[in-house]
Amino acid sequence: MIVVAGEALIDLVPLAPPEAGAPLPALAPRLGGGPYNTAIALGRLGEPTGFCSRISADAFGDALLAGLAAAGVDTAYVARGPEPTTLAVASVGPDGSAGYSFYAGGTADRLFELPPPLPPGTRAVAFGTCSLVLEPGASAYEALLLRESRAGRCVLLDPNVRPPLIPDADAYRERFRSWLPYVSLLKLSEEDAAWLGGVPEGPGAVVLTRGAAGLTVRTRGGVLVSVPAVPVVVADTIGAGDTVNAALLHGLAARGALSPAGMAALDPDGWREVLTLAARAAALTCSRPGAEPPYAAELG
Template sequence: MIVVAGESLIDLVPHGNGEPLPTLLPRLGGGPYNTAVALGRLGARAAFCSRMSTDGFGEALLTGLRDAGVDTGLVARGPEPTTLAVASLGADGSAGYGFYAEGSADRLFELPPRLPDAARAVAFGTCSLVLEPGASAYEALLRREAERGLFTLLDPNIRPGLIPDADAYRARFAGWLPSVSLLKLSEDDARWLGGVPEGPAAVVLTRGDEGMSVRTRTGTEVSVPATQVRVADTIGAGDTVNAALLHGLAARDALSADGMARLDAEGWREVLDFAARAAAVTCSRTGAEPPYAWELRQDD
């Protein structure tokens, strides 16, 4: 089982042609949520660990997880509202966000009991590691599960508008790295952090339409090109990469530091290529709509 821990929210995605106030279409979202849904659609045994609202949006988000085959037994519920993220789309389909998160349900996440024995990996990222008081609980979960030997993936997916003290966040981020097996960064993340850090067993860097690369602690370096596609928007693309990386590593029995060390350059190339193809499907659709396994099988 691969557990994804973090927020779910509703993306409000603009729809229209240049109107001053475009129609905003609600889409299920949140970085960790998208990763969990993508894992389920790819056929992985996945679970979501979070706190979700009992409002209508929360019910829709929970249904989305179940429809993807994601276990929701680690989801707590609360009456507070669901976080909203208003997306703004660039000419190239890239997305920026404004968040309405004050007093929302996911911010009140509390450290759960030990994860199930079936858990092999746990993934973290985005708003959940920034917004207190939940951020401290997610951080405690990261450290606890890494200490007991679970494989951990971190995708900070940095949203500068949510970070009141950049230096404090960078210091906190550095403190997470000893507990991280696989770090996934976008080029924007790396620039904001001041470079690609050392520490995790492997670091994957995504470069948008220029593809992605991996650098491992054992010295393996591999790059693959992006899969060319007509881009509707990039919402959820990085989250799909997270899921595809985890799924690809699990298929090669490499969900451990030792397992990744045994993976040769060709193995990493296959994993990265799978992730690039999966992300391309997501980019071809409006909102975070990751692919199903059958959509990628024809290329395997």
């Protein structure tokens, strides 16, 4: 099993440009959150997946749980709370790129607590986005990351940096660097890398997403592989990076490489296959509005 740990929230996504004379576009609620999208994408790819989080008991929370169930994701490690669900208001640029404003004060996912030991069959744990920023839950997610890494499990980290949520940029960058020795696979966008001060050393492998320029992996063992993006008419980029996370984990699992040692042993051709799968999956997500990752049958 792969366990994804982090927030589940509701994206409020513009349906279309504002009507003539209207100051704002109509917004539609969509199930979201970086870790949540990653878990959904893994489930749709047929990978045994669990989600570890704290979700509101409100109607949005019920919908989020239903979405996980529909994707076949195990929710045994999901706690519920009476606080409201976090909201993220998305704005989509002319090129399909998405920006967000977050409404996260006093929401359920911020009160996440360290869970009991994960199932013995857990091979990897994925982390990222708001969950590692917003306290007090961020410290609990950090403790989980360190615990699972020390237990020998593959740890994927996607910081998916949201600067408006980070009150002290320098403190966050220092904290981020402290996680790197415990990370097996780091996924960064070019924007993440620029904000963090460059592509760091430390993890077993670093995958850099470069938008229309494709994806690149660099491993501690010296492997350097790039693949092109798959051309597509972009509806928006919501969930594309989360889909990359899922496809990377799924591709590594299919090759028996979902472990620190397995990734270290993967040759350039193996990495090229994994990155190509991730590029194809991300393109499908970009081709439709909102975070709608593909199913395994769509990838052939």
